[in-house]
Amino acid sequence: MRVSLFVTCLVDQLWSSVGASSVEVLRRVGCEVEFDDRQTCCAQPAFNTGYRQEAREVAKRFISIYEDSKVDAIVSPSGSCTAMVHHYPELFAEDAEWLKRAQAIAERTHELSSFLVRVLKVEDVGASWTGRLTWHDACHGLRDLNLKSEPRSLIKNVRGAEFVELDNADSCCGFGGTFSVKYPEISLAILDQKIEAIERAEVKAVVSGDASCLMQIGGRLSRKGSQVKVMHIAELLASQEA
Amino acid sequence: MNHVTSETFDENAKAALADSQLRGALRNATSLFGQRRLAATKTVTDWEGLRTQARTIKDDVLLHLDQYLEKFVAHAESRGAQFHWARDAAEANSIICNLAKQRGARTIVKSKSMTTEETHLNVALEAANIQVVETDLGEYIIQLAEETPSHIIVPAIHKTKRQIAELFTEELGMAPTDDVDKLTRTAREQLRNRFAAADIGISGVNFGIAETGTIVILENEGNIRLTTSLPRVHIAVMGIEKILPRFADLDIFLKLLPRSGTGQRLTTYQSFITGTKTDKNAEGPEELHVVMLDNGRSRMLAHPVTRQSLACIRCGACLNACPVYQQIGGHAYGSVYPGPIGAVITPQLMGLEKTQQLPYASSLCGACREVCPVKIDIPRLLLHLRSEITEKSAPNVTSANPRTGERLAFKVWQATMTRPWLYELSGKLGRLFQGLVVKNGRIGVLKGPARLATPLTAWTSGRDLRPIEQQSFRELWSKELAHKKD
Numbered sequence A: 001m002r003v004s005l006f007v008t009c010l011v012d013q014l015w016s017s018v019g020a021s022s023v024e025v026l027r028r029v030g031c032e033v034e035f036d037d038r039q040t041c042c043a044q045p046a047f048n049t050g051y052r053q054e055a056r057e058v059a060k061r062f063i064s065i066y067e068d069s070k071v072d073a074i075v076s077p078s079g080s081c082t083a084m085v086h087h088y089p090e091l092f093a094e095d096a097e098w099l100k101r102a103q104a105i106a107e108r109t110h111e112l113s114s115f116l117v118r119v120l121k122v123e124d125v126g127a128s129w130t131g132r133l134t135w136h137d138a139c140h141g142l143r144d145l146n147l148k149s150e151p152r153s154l155i156k157n158v159r160g161a162e163f164v165e166l167d168n169a170d171s172c173c174g175f176g177g178t179f180s181v182k183y184p185e186i187s188l189a190i191l192d193q194k195i196e197a198i199e200r201a202e203v204k205a206v207v208s209g210d211a212s213c214l215m216q217i218g219g220r221l222s223r224k225g226s227q228v229k230v231m232h233i234a235e236l237l238a239s240q241e242a
Numbered sequence B: 001m002n003h004v005t006s007e008t009f010d011e012n013a014k015a016a017l018a019d020s021q022l023r024g025a026l027r028n029a030t031s032l033f034g035q036r037r038l039a040a041t042k043t044v045t046d047w048e049g050l051r052t053q054a055r056t057i058k059d060d061v062l063l064h065l066d067q068y069l070e071k072f073v074a075h076a077e078s079r080g081a082q083f084h085w086a087r088d089a090a091e092a093n094s095i096i097c098n099l100a101k102q103r104g105a106r107t108i109v110k111s112k113s114m115t116t117e118e119t120h121l122n123v124a125l126e127a128a129n130i131q132v133v134e135t136d137l138g139e140y141i142i143q144l145a146e147e148t149p150s151h152i153i154v155p156a157i158h159k160t161k162r163q164i165a166e167l168f169t170e171e172l173g174m175a176p177t178d179d180v181d182k183l184t185r186t187a188r189e190q191l192r193n194r195f196a197a198a199d200i201g202i203s204g205v206n207f208g209i210a211e212t213g214t215i216v217i218l219e220n221e222g223n224i225r226l227t228t229s230l231p232r233v234h235i236a237v238m239g240i241e242k243i244l245p246r247f248a249d250l251d252i253f254l255k256l257l258p259r260s261g262t263g264q265r266l267t268t269y270q271s272f273i274t275g276t277k278t279d280k281n282a283e284g285p286e287e288l289h290v291v292m293l294d295n296g297r298s299r300m301l302a303h304p305v306t307r308q309s310l311a312c313i314r315c316g317a318c319l320n321a322c323p324v325y326q327q328i329g330g331h332a333y334g335s336v337y338p339g340p341i342g343a344v345i346t347p348q349l350m351g352l353e354k355t356q357q358l359p360y361a362s363s364l365c366g367a368c369r370e371v372c373p374v375k376i377d378i379p380r381l382l383l384h385l386r387s388e389i390t391e392k393s394a395p396n397v398t399s400a401n402p403r404t405g406e407r408l409a410f411k412v413w414q415a416t417m418t419r420p421w422l423y424e425l426s427g428k429l430g431r432l433f434q435g436l437v438v439k440n441g442r443i444g445v446l447k448g449p450a451r452l453a454t455p456l457t458a459w460t461s462g463r464d465l466r467p468i469e470q471q472s473f474r475e476l477w478s479k480e481l482a483h484k485k486d
Helices: A009-014 A016-028 A044-049 A052-068 A079-091 A096-108 A112-119 A139-144 A149-156 A184-201 A211-223 A233-238 B006-017 B020-041 B047-063 B065-078 B089-102 B114-119 B121-127 B137-144 B161-172 B180-197 B223-229 B247-261 B297-302 B306-311 B317-321 B323-328 B339-350 B367-371 B378-396 B404-417 B420-436 B448-452 B454-460 B473-481
Strands: A002-005 A032-034 A073-076 A109-111 A128-136 A159-165 A205-208 A229-232 B081-086 B107-110 B131-134 B200-203 B207-209 B214-219 B233-239 B269-273 B287-293
Touching: A002 A016, A009 A016, A009 A211, A009 B420, A009 B473, A016 A032, A016 A112, A016 A233, A016 B473, A044 A052, A044 A079, A044 B378, A044 B404, A052 A079, A052 A096, A052 B378, A052 B404, A073 A079, A073 A096, A073 A112, A079 A096, A079 A109, A079 A139, A096 A109, A109 A112, A112 A149, A112 A233, A128 A149, A128 A184, A139 B367, A149 A159, A149 A233, A184 A211, A184 B006, A184 B323, A205 A211, A205 A233, A211 A229, A229 A233, B006 B020, B006 B323, B020 B247, B020 B317, B020 B323, B047 B065, B047 B247, B047 B306, B065 B081, B065 B207, B065 B287, B081 B089, B089 B114, B089 B121, B089 B200, B089 B233, B089 B287, B107 B121, B107 B180, B107 B223, B114 B121, B114 B233, B114 B287, B121 B131, B131 B137, B137 B161, B137 B180, B161 B180, B180 B223, B200 B223, B207 B247, B214 B223, B214 B233, B214 B247, B223 B233, B223 B269, B297 B306, B306 B339, B306 B378, B317 B323, B317 B339, B317 B367, B323 B339, B339 B367, B339 B378, B367 B378, B404 B420, B448 B454
Parallel strands: A002 A032, A002 A073, A073 A109, A128 A159, A128 A205, A205 A229, B081 B287, B107 B131, B107 B200, B200 B233, B233 B287
Antiparallel strands: B207 B214, B214 B269
């Protein structure tokens, strides 16, 4: 299957190993991977802050770029950015032509774990990683894309990994895009509940499907001098320690 | 903590975060109500199906509200109810004050009603020299403390047992105790006398049934039953959206509302009030007045996106589920409707100008939408309101509009994100300049001129930041990954 990697601007600039790991995993399960270097951002920051006109222009570009591509699927290591692409039709509710184009792109765009499990029907990607770990449900993956069992199935098949459920795994980490800097005190108060749960889990690593949430959680763990690592699910699935 | 406004949400929130008693009370109560709700949803076979049915009914009501209101009024009037229409809060209050004055009323007992909180009825009644007593235990506590409710169904959720005990000692002169039964008994004794003496009882309305003209009110304490049956006059205050078409629809809504609100299968009392008493010797009030309140609702109804805000049945589940509400409680919102649904309704009721922080007071996590018994897409409504706010502030970009900087930033962002070369260049420039602030592979607390980068300062106030990679993914791709095919 031919897939085009929509790596997200955050991963591209701040966490390139997540992109490299995604390529590694997709190739391992037999996909032919392409990357279009005209891609930038999915438009979520503007859309979520209320700047729809600005978001529309960036979304149009995204749609045009991937329309050119003949791949079977557009795959992204982000539930949140994938969900944004799924929201595109909302941006073009009053523009029949773009609405159609937006819907077509949305249908072809998948989050990584969802693509592996739902489309490719693969739950074991041959990964190995030793240690105790837990999973944080990133909100948009969980509630916009309904990803709950998919990442867990993938993680449970990682050899050597001991999976434990996090208390309130499905509660928000407090990131929320511009919310995290508009209301940093509230964002941190929410985050500290997540950190407490992670500490109680006594794990070596906390895994999630969105680099943004992991930056929020990881940033606090790092500030507190914690030894717990944050890991993107793509990195875990790419890992082959043994 | 009280009487703060939505305009200062950020300051209110900070004050709430610094209040450890408040946060302890909130943490206990919201998690308890959340767990109870979840357990209660499992006592019906098809919770999701019920939600869908409820929303379908509400959508139908909102699309044909005029017709359903006519039916409701006609049926209730035929049974002796008298109707009063209020365009806004002031009209509603003056109708009620006039009804009270005409009847020479001195004392009014009131049962819990968010609609009368919305109109600030108590203030109006007190200004007219009419004594009003709240009879719901939570509301009674709030009234004694001269505060406002901080939750839609648990008005005193922000108070600890100890705070309530101290309040009762101070205001009611009871001996200090932390025995909940003793506290409740004291309140009960105080209130019983009030019911007997009251000239008028004022209540809210949970549902108005169009086909019968029946008013339905749910409660647990029995105070609503007394409020609506003991005094000679009953005034019910009702938002115009509270209609259900058929009596049989209650089968769905009476399953959804108590489970979502308090995690109960059913409330202890359900009052069904259809008109006034028909027989002189029967029990119940001689007069039933229904005040129908618009106060911005028809404006919400007119808009296809915001219309769904009116499907809300005021269960409060979204408050308990909201990570923001869980931390700061209700008062910070500066509105009688706090939490996610409050952040949607308040700006629509009060206008965007003074409430524009509220739609941004959300991480858009979607927990509210997940628990909403009538499937209101609250995140979508918040996003809609955010876009309204930025569009409304657009003509003033040159003035002292607080969004000038933000707007400019998103213009620059748009220019960058639509030009890959500029996007790449920005990344590379970032790499160069971050050398000033990156230490041990991360960006920690900022010092000196770097603090001028406000969002970065806000982020690093409590979190470290990952620096920009020395090699972006696209560079990695073109150098290595593209060619390495296995």
